[in-house]
Amino acid sequence: MPVPPPAQPVFRFAPSPNGLLHLGHALSAIINHDMASAMGGRFLLRIEDIDRARCRPEFEAAIFEDLAWLGLSWERPVRRQSDHLELYAAALERLRDMGLVYPSFMSRGEIKAAVAAAEASGQAWPRDPDGTPLYPGRERDLSASEQEALIASGRPHAWRLDVAKAAGRLAEAIKWRETGAGPAGEAGLIAADPAAWGDVVLSRTDALSSYHLSVVVDDALQGITHVVRGRDLYHATSIHRLLQRLLDLPEPVYHHHRLILGADGTKLSKSNGDTGIAAFRAAGRSASDLRATVLNAT
Template identity: 55%
Template sequence: MTLLTFRFAPSPNGELHLGHAYSALLNRKLAKASGGSLLLRIEDIDTTRCTPQFEAGVLADLKWLGFGWEEPVRRQSEHFAEYQAVLDRLIRDDLVYPAFMSRGEIRAFIADSEKRGRDWPRDPDGVPLYPSADKALPVRERKRRVAENAPFAWRLDVAAAVSRIGKGLTWAEFTDETLSTTRSVEARPQDWGDVIVARRDIPTSYHLAVVIDDALQAISHVVRGQDLFSATGVQRLLQELLGLPQPAYFHHRLILGSDGRKLSKSLGDTGLAKLRDAGASPDDIGRMVGL
């Protein structure tokens, strides 16, 4: 019998809140029920916002909850060489391109297009898709800009990537927290446009790192928030391009604030440290998130 492997993968760029607690505890519950294992991954590729202080807080909160994990913990910031090797492969295969437009230039380009009566397409999060102008740059011009240290990001040429795999994409999505039944979901990576897969100074992005890590850690079940449901389409595309195994997915309900919006680290919503200091117990946290 194949051992099931789950993971909880927080980013140490703020304090954990009730939404993180729900995801961590649900992963623990499912791993225990299936006789599987549970890994902790620290997703800290954002070296500006992620700090050792926040990571220490994350670990302290998880230990207080009674959340255990196998060692060693994978920290993404320690594996840039692995991500660089995969990025180099995508570059060689001509599936990514350097994108030089600044945010201001993107806004101006889109505004000019909309003035001429074109409704600019947006991704599932409502963000305008990246213009395709950089894809038309001659190779010599690209190399010149890179050599002159012009700021850029590596973007996936989604149209070329979809054409390369030559087939439709789906993923197996569990229908509820019991993980007893799955349905097939159509992956639509094109809805996101040419997503960033790496930056000039950081050889990866969330999308690229997460599929590499899930493969290297033999993750069989990805259990995470509903806010990442649509993004799974991009990750399925990368898995196919790179020949990586496909986990099964479950995108669980979100814990919302009293105003109905998703909880946020940046706004300090229902932080676990604050709840603990106010006298809450780990059992209280479980009840608050419906577990």
């Protein structure tokens, strides 16, 4: 899927319409918009609406309203992931043809029970950078006929990337260029560690593409040169760089910015209405006031 290099820097803000934007989203949108402006680049808005069960049109409309109120402008038309499912399916099929994905059939409950049993026996179960137990990978070595039989039986399944096999195909170590900072202040040329995530989901029966797969396909097709996002996604870059290498996609520069935390010290959530941009506006505060608030927040 070769993509010609863009003539100028291209940035994007890519929210999901599954709730109202909060101050953390405002910070990310403003940083992307301002960096694009400072570099004479383009600023795109992408709607990441793969999860049709949670995404709603009223939240998408609120995204447009909030960003316009902030004084941000973006190129039209806006890209919606739900309009491009066939592209993500094609990327998955390419990985399948390479023998790098396998169907997994364990439910969340079964995974939880397997991990609990292992830990009860004294085994230290590995966890990904977000603290989630790694997938057991029991089906990794099933034969093609066994996989087909289970799928034909109607068993719900996900397609997972065999990360160890995928990384083993690459002749060189995976790295990325970081112009922001990681959790411990990391910047510069960063060594990726996709194995830390285990065999990540790329597609499920109820969601045709995962965030990891769709985001790298979209960034490539939109010619994104600079991925600017919150530090909570810093470690996910390892998986994204692996997928980019496997699919022959261009490598953007990454910039992970600080997060705005709530009073309890955790990152903001869309379910927390009092931290929303709309709530800020309803309280009679101005867009310039919000800009100063998020840019100066610690």
